[in-house]
Amino acid sequence: MTEGFDGRKRETLRRFAAVGAAAPFVGTASASDGDDANETREAIRGYVPTTPGAHFSKLRDDLRLGTGEAQYHLRKLEEAGAIESEKDADYRRFFPADRFDETDKRALGYLRRETPRGMILTLLRDPEATGADLASALDVSRPTISAAAADLEAAGLLDRSDGYALTEPERLLTLVVRYADSFDAETVAFADDAASLVAYDP
Numbered sequence: 001m002t003e004g005f006d007g008r009k010r011e012t013l014r015r016f017a018a019v020g021a022a023a024p025f026v027g028t029a030s031a032s033d034g035d036d037a038n039e040t041r042e043a044i045r046g047y048v049p050t051t052p053g054a055h056f057s058k059l060r061d062d063l064r065l066g067t068g069e070a071q072y073h074l075r076k077l078e079e080a081g082a083i084e085s086e087k088d089a090d091y092r093r094f095f096p097a098d099r100f101d102e103t104d105k106r107a108l109g110y111l112r113r114e115t116p117r118g119m120i121l122t123l124l125r126d127p128e129a130t131g132a133d134l135a136s137a138l139d140v141s142r143p144t145i146s147a148a149a150a151d152l153e154a155a156g157l158l159d160r161s162d163g164y165a166l167t168e169p170e171r172l173l174t175l176v177v178r179y180a181d182s183f184d185a186e187t188v189a190f191a192d193d194a195a196s197l198v199a200y201d202p
Helices: 002-022 035-050 056-062 067-079 102-111 114-125 131-138 142-154 169-178 185-197
Strands: 083-088 091-096
Touching (some): 035 056, 035 091, 056 067, 102 114, 114 142, 169 185
16 A cells, blocks of 8 residues: 555656756755655656646645655755745745746636636636626635635736726736646636637746
8 A cells, every 4th residue: 555655656756857857947956865855856846837836735745745745845945946935825835936926926826726716717708707607607606706806806816896807817818828737627628728819928
């Protein structure tokens, strides 16, 4: 049982380490850290740019790391300047260093939350969607939509002065399309249809 888990963990780390080894970021594990540390750190360096804005628990679970193990290597990579993190409510989200501005980071944080992401996708499809339309599309209550809309508005991503209007639809569309694989199947399907509309390039 343990052997099977360790095998899956090693396979996962190697897959992301291959991406990390090719990533144009500074900072790697030193030779004195050992092969396992190098592989784990390279895996994180590969994971973070393909899943920007992922919070600690998601990164840890996706890479099959222990909590202490993940904390240690993330701290080392931050100290080396390879990645950076931002506190987002109860989460700490990780990004490749010097890649995203603050608006991008806020947008990615909300795109990693199911209800705000669903609202953003719905409004990208139909900018005229009402609160009732959003609640129906996402199969949630109107109060849930209102609460998420207030958060998006506070983040500068939504204007509720006359309905529901995304303030930076091109930026959001680009982030959705570029990182669709790191969200969910619905986002991938949306991105397949929307890729030709992308104009913004952060």
